[in-house]
Amino acid sequence: MTAPVPTARPKLRSPARLRYDEARQTELLLLPERVVRLNPTAGAILRLCDGTRTVAGIVERLETEYNQKGLEPDIVDFLAEAADKGWVESWERSCPTP
């Protein structure tokens, strides 16, 4: 498990897609053979993983949105796990040093 650096730009790993599911009132991650039911925090983080925002940017945005400080460690841990599970592209490939 490799943690992303603050300048990494996480991106959903193709062909994964996010969908907010009205029937279940929850964010779902759709993958080729699986559907993952995300908790609200995981959903909020993955929604921001569009390949343009940096990890630092995602942290800032969520800290503002939830009016909280110190979210970085949790977000970084979650992203490392998400990369490990193949939900987002791993850092080596998704973020060549600019």
Add this chain to the structure above:
Amino acid sequence: MGEELPYALTAELTHRCPLHCVYCSNPVELRKREEELDTGEWLRVLEEASGLGAVQVHFTGGEPLLRPDLDILARRARELGMFVNLITSGIGLTEERIVRLAEAGVDSFQLSVQASEPGLADRLAGFRAHDRKREAAAAIVACGLPLNMNVVLHRHNIGQIEEIVDLCASWGANRLELAHAQYYGWALMNRDALLPTREQLAAAEEAFARAKERHGRSLELIWVVPDYYEDYPKPCMGGWGKLSLAVAPDGRAYPCVAASSIRTMEFESVRERSLGWIWRESASFNAYRGFGWMPEPCRSCDRRFQDFGGCRCQAFLLTGDASATDPVCHRSPHHRLIEEAAVSAARLSRRERAEQGEWAEQGEWAEQEEGAEQGERAERGVPGLSYRGLAK
């Protein structure tokens, strides 16, 4: 307990297929073309499935590419917000067709492969398919789409796991599912000739670990366990009528694609009932929901919440009673059936090894005519294996 909503629909568009794989999980009695749902009926099935909560559709078969309306169905499924997965042999998957399907809304192509080299692969498929699969893989990659692949593992290819992984990596796969054969349909019929021995399985697990070490970062590898050598059964389908449903080519709806093998049950058709009614009200979908139906040893076992008693189809196929504990469970009173199958397969495996020279020489079996009789195929195929018939 709130109402369960299905996450996924498996749409078996047709049982027709150019391949006749010896491990095919389609029912032994294949549905014919005349019995297939038409475009309008499938569109309704997609809409009803989406209305029920399904967010994913697996178009499969048979070979779904044989349906000329596949684009229309994929487009509608995507409009409904579903993740669209196409499970294909790759025969007929040209670059032009890929572009059309991807534009229509297919999110993911899953291409099967039978072995690491054409000779064995074509013999297993009963068709000269391997080279065409390589072309299909190249076409998917050329279109810039992720390539998902799968291989069914059994005694004849379990010794080449690393070679298979290398092959798929060289074709550009992003994801490869190595799935041990599940013994239903044609695979059950051929079980003696397909089931690996415990030793082969142990060696395969080591080979898988090595392959994962080498390719793990670039190629996602998934290992689907062979349940015959487990102590406890698989949590089949995550529970009966709980997470997903399947519609067969003729419109019958099942909690799982193998369930048509349960002869003692009546399954409803979408031609007569809505999918919503079938999911919520039908006797078949309610038969094994929850825990009340369970006999001992499941009824008082703590694992029932994890494995839901295992697989109903396997219980029926092996014991004749669909409500029995899955015989894979070492606590099942029928567990000896599994042990005997392993012994019987190991005996045949030893004999095959003794006759290996003869085995390897029978090279020209593949490329069978569509519609050839099953008996003819079996005669020309790998000795001791029955090839699935082709419903015309």
